[in-house]
Amino acid sequence: MATKQDFLRETIEHYDLVSGDVVALVDAMARMAYSARDLHRAAQIYDRMLRDKDCAVILCLAGSLISAGLKKVFADLIRYRMVDAIVSTGANIVDQDFFEALGYRHYIGPDYLKAGMNDAALRELHIDRIYDTLIDEDELRVCDETTHKIADRLDPRPHSSREFIAEMGRYLAETGCKSRDSIVMEAHREEVPIFCPAFSDCSAGFGLVAHHAARGKEPKLSLDSAKDFYELTRLKIKNRETGIFMIGGGVPKNFTQDIVVAAEILGDDAPMHKYAIQITVADVRDGALSSSTLKEASSWGKVDTVYEQMVFCEATIAVPLIAGYAYQKRGWEGRPARRWNALLDRDQA
Amino acid sequence: MATKQDFLRETIEHYDLVSGDVVALVDAMARMAYSARDLHRAAQIYDRMLRDKDCAVILCLAGSLISAGLKKVFADLIRYRMVDAIVSTGANIVDQDFFEALGYRHYIGPDYLKAGMNDAALRELHIDRIYDTLIDEDELRVCDETTHKIADRLDPRPHSSREFIAEMGRYLAETGCKSRDSIVMEAHREEVPIFCPAFSDCSAGFGLVAHHAARGKEPKLSLDSAKDFYELTRLKIKNRETGIFMIGGGVPKNFTQDIVVAAEILGDDAPMHKYAIQITVADVRDGALSSSTLKEASSWGKVDTVYEQMVFCEATIAVPLIAGYAYQKRGWEGRPARRWNALLDRDQA
Amino acid sequence: MATKQDFLRETIEHYDLVSGDVVALVDAMARMAYSARDLHRAAQIYDRMLRDKDCAVILCLAGSLISAGLKKVFADLIRYRMVDAIVSTGANIVDQDFFEALGYRHYIGPDYLKAGMNDAALRELHIDRIYDTLIDEDELRVCDETTHKIADRLDPRPHSSREFIAEMGRYLAETGCKSRDSIVMEAHREEVPIFCPAFSDCSAGFGLVAHHAARGKEPKLSLDSAKDFYELTRLKIKNRETGIFMIGGGVPKNFTQDIVVAAEILGDDAPMHKYAIQITVADVRDGALSSSTLKEASSWGKVDTVYEQMVFCEATIAVPLIAGYAYQKRGWEGRPARRWNALLDRDQA
C-alpha cells in the first residue's frame, strides 16, 4: 500500500525570473496574434508602470500560485522594487508562502491524481491535493497553529490583515525563515504591505477560530476587513498614480479596483488606476467579476482604458513571461522604495 | 446625445420558480449526456438534501446573480425553508439585493454594450455596467450611504458580517422594504443567517470606510471575519449533517468547505459535507479554488464524494432548472425552520 | 472482472421536444441577464426564421449530439418542417444516427469513467467512450461495414456526401429502419438534404477506405466535397433568404457560412444569411472559426448582423430549450416542404 512518502517525493521548485531570458521571445510576440500579442502588450504595460516613477504598483494574487512554483517570482518583485503593495487571497500568503517559510514544501503529484479518483486514498494519508500538487496536511496543521500563536502575540483589538501579516514577517525574522524566497519575509524586509481582505478564508482562519474559541469572553484579537480597505485607500490617496498587475480575479481584483471609489467617498478625487493588466482564463460570459473586462471596470470609474490589457493564459506560463520581461528590461532600476508598512504603522500609532 | 434615461429604461425582472414547471424537462435530462445529465443529478441531490431532515442546507453565492434576475429564486428558497444559511459575496447581498430593497432597480443593457466600447460614455453618465446589465451609480451611492448609517447604529465593537446584515434586515423592517422579494428582508423574517466573509469588498465597504474615517480616534464598529468563521463553524457543530448548494466559487465556496476543518480544530469531529453541488463555468485547468472539483475537496476532508455534482452551465440557466426542480418536487415540505440568527445572537449575548 | 454487459446496461434516451413545455421558462429568460437572455433571443430568432416564409433554414451540427440524446429533436425538426437542409459532421449522421437506425444504442457511462482512468480496460472490452457515454465497438464495426455495402451499391463516380446519405436513407427504407426517430430516415422521407463535407472523417470513412481498397484499379465511388459545396451553394441561389441554426462550430459552420461567398463566385449576388444563431461553449480568445463571433462573420460578408445571437451553453441544455420553444410557438405551421433532395437529384440527372 502506498504511503505518504510515496506521494510526497518530488518537490515543486520555484521559477527564477532572474536567470531566464525571455525578452526576445516576448518581443517577437508583439507582431503575432491572439494571446501572444496580448501577452506582449501586458508585459510592455507592466514595464511602463515601472518606468513611471510617480506610479505605485499593486500586485493582486488569486488562485493557487505559490504552490505552483511562482513564489520566487513574487519575492523577487518585492526585492527589485517592482511592486509597492500586494493584495492576495489568504491561501497564497499563509497556507503556501508562510507555510514554506516554516520549512515545508509542496510536492509534484503524479498526473493521474488530477482525475480525482484517488482523493479518498489521499484523505486517508493526510495528503491534500491542489489539482496536480500535493501537501502534507499534518504540516499544514502546524501552519494553522502558528497563526494561532501569532494571534496570541497581538493586542486584543481589531487589526487589518496587513498588520497581522506584518507580524507574521516579524515572527519569521525572529524564529528564522526556512525558505530563501519568502514573500512574507521579503515584504517584512522591504516594508511592503500585504493585504488579504478575506483573511479568515485560509489557514489563518483556522488559527483565528482557535484563538477566538480559546479566549472565550476574554478580550481577543479581531480581523477588521474595513480597516484593510481604509488602509489601502489611504495609500491610493497618498500616491495618486497607480497601476495594478492582477493574476486571477476574485476579492483581490475587486478590492483593489474599489479603492478609487473609496478615495472619492473619503473626499479625495483620486484618479482611476492608470495602468491595469490581468492574467486570467475566466470566461467573460458568466458576467462575474473575475472575468469582467478592464473596460467594464472603467464604466465604474475604477480603471483607465489607455493602458489596460487582459491576457488569456494560465498563470504558470504567463507570469514567467510578463514578470521576466519587465525584470529583464530593467525599467525598475532606480524606483524608490515606498516602504508603506512603516507609513501605515505610524498612522496606526 | 444619449442621456442616462435612454439607457436605464427596461428593468431586469426576477425569475419566479414558483410559477414555472421544469420537472419534466429536468427529468428527461437524466438519460441524456454531458451537462444535461449532470444538471439532473445536481437537481436530484438538492432534492435529496431537502428530504434528509437532519441535513442543514448552506447556499453559497458568487458572481453577480441578483442583478441577473435570480433574486426571487433565493428569496423563495428562504421562504420555503429550502436553505438554512447563506454565504455570499458582498455584492449580491448589499450592492444588489439590499440596493433593490431600497427601491432601486437593475436595467437591461443593449447587447452592443457588452463589447466595452461605450464604457467611457457610461462613465460620463454615471452608469455602471455588469456585462449586459446597467446600474445607476448615483443610486448605488445612496446604498453606500445607507450602510454607513447602519454602521453608525451598531455598537462600536467587532461584528460578524452576519450581525451587520441582520441589522440591515431590521433597518428594512423599520423603514419599509421597497422590494417584494428581498433576500435580506426574507432572511430577517425567517432568521436565516447571511455571511459575507469578505464584507468590505462591496458597497458596504464604502459605508464602512466612511464610518471608519468619520469616527477617527473614537470607538468604531469593526468587521471581524474571524467571527464569521467562528459562527458558521458553530452551526456546523450544532447541526452536523450539512449539504451545500454552491453557485460560482470564490470565497463563499472556500469558506463554507473550510468549516469542516475548523470544527475539527475546535475539537469536534464533525463529518464532511454530506451533499455538495456546484454550478460553475470555471475551467479546472487553472488549478484555482473556484474551478476545483468537489472530489479534490474530499482530499482535504471537506466534502464527501457520494453525493457531489459539478454542473458546467452559466447560472442564469442552471439555477432556474435546479432550484425550480427541487421546489416543484416539494421535498422541502415539513422541513423545520432552523432560525439560526436567533441562536447565534443568544450566543453573542 | 467487469464484462461488456456490465457497462452497456442503461441506454441513452432521446429528448422529446413535443411533449415538453418550455415557453414560459424561456420567455422568463428575456428579462434576466447573461446566457439566459441570450438563449431567449436565440430562441426568438429561430422562431422568426420559421415565420419568415421566404427563409430556408439550414441546421448545422458539430459535436457528439446524437449520442447525447438529441436525435429525436433533430428528427422532429425535419418532421415539422423546421429545417430545410442539414450540414453536419459525419459522426452525428453515420456513427450515431445511422448506427441507431441499424438497431444499436448508446449507453450511459458511470460518472467515474469521465476521468479517463479506465480507458485501457474499456479498450479491452471493445467499448468506445465519448466523455460519459459508451458504445459497443463491435456494433460500430457493423456500421462501418454497412457503409461499405452502400458504397458498393452506388455508381463508381464522384458523389456528394448528400447523395451518399440519401442512399443510406434508401437503404434504411428497404431494409427496415430500427429506430423510430432517425434523422437519416426522416430526411429520406421529407427529401431533406444532409451534407457532411468532411465525410471520410467518420464511420463512413472506414467503409469508403474498405471500398477503395477492395476495388483496387477497378472503377470506384469517390466522395467529392467540392460537389457538396456546389450543391449547397445552388440551394442558396435557388432560395436566397436563409437562416442558420448552428450547434457547435467546425466544418459545418464554416462550410455553411461560405456558401454566400460561393454564390457570389458563381455570379449570383445572394444576400448574407439573414438569421444566424450558434450554441457553443468555445472561447473566442483562441481566434478559431468555431468560437468566432457571428459579427466577425459579417466582416466576411457571410452573416447579417440584425438577427444573430451566440449562446454560451452546452448543447444538451440549450437545444431542448431553443428548439422546444420554437416548436411550441408553432411558427412553423404552414411552412412549405422544400424537398430539396429531389431538386438536386434532378440537377444531377
Place this chain on the structure above:
Amino acid sequence: MATKQDFLRETIEHYDLVSGDVVALVDAMARMAYSARDLHRAAQIYDRMLRDKDCAVILCLAGSLISAGLKKVFADLIRYRMVDAIVSTGANIVDQDFFEALGYRHYIGPDYLKAGMNDAALRELHIDRIYDTLIDEDELRVCDETTHKIADRLDPRPHSSREFIAEMGRYLAETGCKSRDSIVMEAHREEVPIFCPAFSDCSAGFGLVAHHAARGKEPKLSLDSAKDFYELTRLKIKNRETGIFMIGGGVPKNFTQDIVVAAEILGDDAPMHKYAIQITVADVRDGALSSSTLKEASSWGKVDTVYEQMVFCEATIAVPLIAGYAYQKRGWEGRPARRWNALLDRDQA
C-alpha cells in the same frame, strides 16, 4: 473616413524558432504546476518522438494559425525534418499559407476591432477579420482564382487533397514563391504530404466550385476525401510507429487518430499512435471531439497512453515554446527524410 490602407498597415510577422532560446524556460516549467508542467511534458514528448528514429511524426493544424504568425515555425519543422506529414484545415494551407506565398500578407488589427462593433465598416472596405487580424478580401479573391487555375491544370479525375496541394507546390515552384517561409513550398521541396480532409471548406472550395460550374457537363476534377483517408492510412501501414503533434482539434485530429482503425480495416494490425500531444483551450465538458482527452482516444484504440499530453494554452504562446524546445534540443538531427509524396505518387501511377 477610414480607408482600407488605414487598417492594413502593420503586417503580422512570423515567429522564428531558430533564433529564440526557450530551453531553460521550458525546463524550469518541469517542476512547476498546471499548464507549465503539462507544457514541459508535451515538449519533452515531442523531443522524444523525434529521437525515436522509427517514429513518423504527423502534425495536425486546426485554428487560424498561419495568420497568427506561426507560418515560419511549421515551415521550419518541415525544413529540419521534424515532421513527416501534415493534416490541416484548408484555411491554414490555402487561405493563409498559399495566400502569403502569392505575395499577400496578414495585418495587425487594432484591439478595438475584436469587439465586433466595426465589422459592417470592414465589410464595406472589403476587409475580412480573424479576431484581431485583418485580410484584404480582394487579395483573397485572387487566391480563390488561383486555386481555380490549379484545378484546371489537373486531370479531370478524383484527387486526394494531398495531390491538389502538391500541385499548388509545383505551381509556386514554377511561378515563383513570394514568401521565404511557405509551408506549401517547403513541403513541395521536401516531398512532405499535406492533407486537408475537408478541402472544399476553404479558399480552395471557391476555386473548385468555380471549376465545377465552368466545366458543366464536361469531365472535371473532383476532390475525393476517401482517397485522403486511404493515403494517410497507407502511410501508417508503411511506417507503423507514429507520433502526432496536434494544434487544435477538429477534422485533423479525428482524421489522424482514425487511421489506426482504418489500418485494421485494411487488415493491418498497426499499433496505436505511440506518442500524442495536443494544444487546445477547448473545454472537455462539451463532450466534443476537439476537447476530448487523449485518454478517451485510447478507449477507441487510437492513441497509446504512455506518452500523451494535453496542454491548456492558446497556440500562439504554446507553439513557440514546444516547437522551439524540440528544435533547440536537436533530437531531430539525423532523422531520415521520408519524402512520402513521392511514395504516394508512385502508388497512384
